[in-house]
Amino acid sequence: MQSGADMDMLQAGKQVLASQPFSALLGAALTRFDREGTELRIPIRDTLKQQHGFVHGGVLSYAADNALTFAGGAALGTGVVTSEYKINYLRPAIGQELIARAVAVQAGKSQAACRCDVFVVNEGKETLCAIAQGTIARLGAAPTAA
Amino acid sequence: MQSGADMDMLQAGKQVLASQPFSALLGAALTRFDREGTELRIPIRDTLKQQHGFVHGGVLSYAADNALTFAGGAALGTGVVTSEYKINYLRPAIGQELIARAVAVQAGKSQAACRCDVFVVNEGKETLCAIAQGTIARLGAAPTAA
Amino acid sequence: MQSGADMDMLQAGKQVLASQPFSALLGAALTRFDREGTELRIPIRDTLKQQHGFVHGGVLSYAADNALTFAGGAALGTGVVTSEYKINYLRPAIGQELIARAVAVQAGKSQAACRCDVFVVNEGKETLCAIAQGTIARLGAAPTAA
Amino acid sequence: MQSGADMDMLQAGKQVLASQPFSALLGAALTRFDREGTELRIPIRDTLKQQHGFVHGGVLSYAADNALTFAGGAALGTGVVTSEYKINYLRPAIGQELIARAVAVQAGKSQAACRCDVFVVNEGKETLCAIAQGTIARLGAAPTAA
Numbered sequence: 001m002q003s004g005a006d007m008d009m010l011q012a013g014k015q016v017l018a019s020q021p022f023s024a025l026l027g028a029a030l031t032r033f034d035r036e037g038t039e040l041r042i043p044i045r046d047t048l049k050q051q052h053g054f055v056h057g058g059v060l061s062y063a064a065d066n067a068l069t070f071a072g073g074a075a076l077g078t079g080v081v082t083s084e085y086k087i088n089y090l091r092p093a094i095g096q097e098l099i100a101r102a103v104a105v106q107a108g109k110s111q112a113a114c115r116c117d118v119f120v121v122n123e124g125k126e127t128l129c130a131i132a133q134g135t136i137a138r139l140g141a142a143p144t145a146a
Numbered sequence: 147m148q149s150g151a152d153m154d155m156l157q158a159g160k161q162v163l164a165s166q167p168f169s170a171l172l173g174a175a176l177t178r179f180d181r182e183g184t185e186l187r188i189p190i191r192d193t194l195k196q197q198h199g200f201v202h203g204g205v206l207s208y209a210a211d212n213a214l215t216f217a218g219g220a221a222l223g224t225g226v227v228t229s230e231y232k233i234n235y236l237r238p239a240i241g242q243e244l245i246a247r248a249v250a251v252q253a254g255k256s257q258a259a260c261r262c263d264v265f266v267v268n269e270g271k272e273t274l275c276a277i278a279q280g281t282i283a284r285l286g287a288a289p290t291a292a
Numbered sequence: 293m294q295s296g297a298d299m300d301m302l303q304a305g306k307q308v309l310a311s312q313p314f315s316a317l318l319g320a321a322l323t324r325f326d327r328e329g330t331e332l333r334i335p336i337r338d339t340l341k342q343q344h345g346f347v348h349g350g351v352l353s354y355a356a357d358n359a360l361t362f363a364g365g366a367a368l369g370t371g372v373v374t375s376e377y378k379i380n381y382l383r384p385a386i387g388q389e390l391i392a393r394a395v396a397v398q399a400g401k402s403q404a405a406c407r408c409d410v411f412v413v414n415e416g417k418e419t420l421c422a423i424a425q426g427t428i429a430r431l432g433a434a435p436t437a438a
Numbered sequence: 439m440q441s442g443a444d445m446d447m448l449q450a451g452k453q454v455l456a457s458q459p460f461s462a463l464l465g466a467a468l469t470r471f472d473r474e475g476t477e478l479r480i481p482i483r484d485t486l487k488q489q490h491g492f493v494h495g496g497v498l499s500y501a502a503d504n505a506l507t508f509a510g511g512a513a514l515g516t517g518v519v520t521s522e523y524k525i526n527y528l529r530p531a532i533g534q535e536l537i538a539r540a541v542a543v544q545a546g547k548s549q550a551a552c553r554c555d556v557f558v559v560n561e562g563k564e565t566l567c568a569i570a571q572g573t574i575a576r577l578g579a580a581p582t583a584a
Contacts, residue, residue: 022202025171025193047171056168057211057228062204069203082203083549084573086232086378086524088405088427090398105423106382110548111521113380113423115407131397131405133425135380135522135573229403230427232378232524234551234573236544251569252528256402257375259526259569261553277543277551279571281376281427281526314494317463317485339463348460349507349520350500357495374495378524 006034013038013070026062030070035104038070042098044120055093055120055129064116064132067100072112072136075104083111085134093129095122104136111137152180159184159216172208176216181250184216188244190266201239201266201275210262210278213246218258218282221250229257231280239275241268250282257283298326305330305362318354322362327396330362334390336412347385347412347421356408356424359392364404364428367396375403377426385421387414396428403429444472451476451508464500468508473542476508480536482558493531493558493567502554502570505538510550510574513542521549523572531567533560542574549575 013033017023017040026048032039040063042048050056064087073080102116118130159179163169163186172194178185186209188194196202210233219226248262264276305325309315309332318340324331332355334340342348356379365372394408410422451471455461455478464486470477478501480486488494502525511518540554556568 016197019197020202021193021195022204023196026204047167049167050169051162051165056166056208057215058168058172058204058208061207061211062202065203065207082235084232084234084522084551086230086425088230088425089228090405106420113382113522115423115425128398131407131425133378133380133407133423230376230405232571234571236551252566259376259528261569261571274544277553277571279524279526279553279569308489311489312494313485313487314496315488318496339459341459342461343454343457348458348500349503350460350464350496353499353503354494354496357499361495374527376524376526378522380522381520 009033009074022062023066026059028063028066033070033074035074037101037103038067038074040067040070040100044093044096044098052092053094055098057089059098060089060093060118060130061087063098063100064102064118064130065134067102067116068114068132068134069136071102071104071114071116072107075107075112075114076136076138079139080136081139083135083137085132087130087132089130091127091129093120095120095127097121099126109138111135155179155220163212168208169212172205174209174212179216179220181220183247183249184213184220186213186216186246190239190242190244198238199240201244203235205244206235206239206264206276207233209244209246210248210264210276211280213248213262214260214278214280215282217248217250217260217262218253221253221258221260222282222284225285226282227285229281229283231278233276233278235276237273237275239266241266241273243267245272255284257281301325301366314354315358318351320355320358325362325366327366330359330366330394332359332362332392336385336388336390344384345386347390349381351390352381352385352410352422353379355390355392356394356410356422357426359394359408360406360424360426361428363394363396363406363408364399367399367404367406368428368430371431372428373431375427375429377424379422379424381422383419383421385412387412387419389413391418401430403427447471447512451511460500461504464497466501466504471508471512473512475539475541476505476512478505478508478538482531482534482536490530491532493536495527497536498527498531498556498568499525501536501538502540502556502568503572505540505554506552506570506572507574509540509542509552509554510545513545513550513552514574514576517577518550518574519577521573521575523570525568525570527568529565529567531558533558533565535559537564547576549573
């Protein structure tokens with residue numbers, strides 16, 4: 001059961017996501033946002049695909065990047081930016097929805113190290129299709145990209 | 147001066163990019179594609195931004211990912227996919243155009259290691275805003291994402 | 293409880309590690325090696341430190357790299373090499389022993405994607421000090437470094 | 439031609455390296471250290487190898503990690519630590535000496551983004567065997583590992 005504080009935090013996170021035009025273009029929704037984890041969901045449409053009909057790697061990257069950022073923000077409790085991350089693509093993403101789940105593994109004063117799993121949901125079944133790891137920095141402590 | 151073979155190769159690359167719906171959504175154009183380098187350009191529109199008015203990190207990631215893939219494809223001379231990459235965001239991307247330039251540093255039988263620089267062009271001046279490094283795999287030798 | 297097959301696998305893994313002169317130089321021991329996970333332990337001696345008395349990052353990197361390689365080898369069931377990895381250092385490593393635990397998150401025909409946690413043990417207490425993620429390739433499918 | 443200031447800087451860097459017991463164990467020498475680049479050299483001995491007679495990946499990682507750190511230190515002009523990096527192994531390292539060359543691509547107030555090329559020298563011929571990219575942080579702004 002989520003506490004009232006968690007629900008307030010999720011609402012605040014949804015507002016941040018809504019203020020990102022690129023997230024709106026991709027149709028991303030924030031479905032969890034607390035210190036134990038962050039979840040971002042993206043319905044798969046044809047415009048998000050590459051030439052073989054799979055979800056484009058750039059969409060998986062966006063999902064991982066943004067989920068990592070929110071996970072770092074939940075841990076650091078402030079405005080943050082992604083400093084860097086790496087992603088491994090594991091399988092073609094074929095299905096109806098992407099889910100990126102991220103968590104801060106460690107958080108210090110100025111940055112947090114986070115991990116993310118990206119799943120594709122096909123006919124109700126989740127399959128891991130990418131994994132990521134990165135550094136989220138407190139705003140002012142690093143460059144600003146996402 | 148580009149040779150006829152290079153121009154044919156660029157035309158072939160442009161067709162691949164045109165067949166990626168997500169690349170069309172972002173408005174990406176392939177402006178160089180040969181064994182010495184690949185260049186991808188994206189005009190910056192408001193829909194590609196995040197909440198602070200900078201280009202969203204997901205767009206920089208897309209640009210790096212796709213430029214790395216094309217650079218690997220030029221080196222391996224075949225259908226390829228990005229296996230993995232990492233990206234460091236260096237500065238907020240503010241301007242009128244993104245340029246991602248990538249090159250294969252080494253190419254073997256089944257994969258190529260590539261590097262990419264992402265620049266933002268503001269009033270005619272190019273500024274480096276992200277750097278990336280990754281592995282591009284020959285199709286069939288690795289998972290398929292981009 | 294470990295099965296006889298697991299114990300045979302651990303013995304085989306110990307022989308591989310023993311045949312690496314650099315692993316002997318660092319004093320590494322393989323303490324788990326099966327498809328569910330790999331564990332590498334290194335007693336901390338002064339020669340493994342940097343100028344501030346912490347374990348040198350190069351030792352943490354070695355531990356992560358080698359644990360990732362063994363985890364990939366357990367998953368692929370064959371001779372393997374590390375193709376690439378990334379590591380985030382989280383905290384200074386101060387204590388008596390390093391433990392690197394790795395697991396293959398996904399394994400295909402030619403490569404496996406693996407994750408690793410590196411802990412430092414200080415007076416019996418484990419603390420996470422680095423996290424890593426990388427690609428392990430079947431021998432012959434990639435370059436050979438570790 | 440190196441200026442007197444550069445020679446003083448190189449001497450200061452050599453003292454830092456000499457104060458790292460692990461660098462002494464590996465036999466590393468700092469042969470360049472200025473804002474335009476850093477060079478670290480390691481004579482290849484049998485104790486630095488893996489089971490196939492190649493230099494162990496952990497040694498290449500150490501070389502890349504430490505060269506990145508020095509490059510970041512030269513750019514930031516202060517005590518630094520490696521926050522994170524990634525490395526791609528390109529070819530088996532066979533020869534008499536390793537050379538790691540690193541440079542800061544961008545430096546801000548609290549961190550620098552750096553790149554490194556690792557070469558193996560075999561009978562006088564240099565061959566690129568690994569490439570790396572990472573973040574070096576000003577001391578106090580990040581965890582401390584190398």
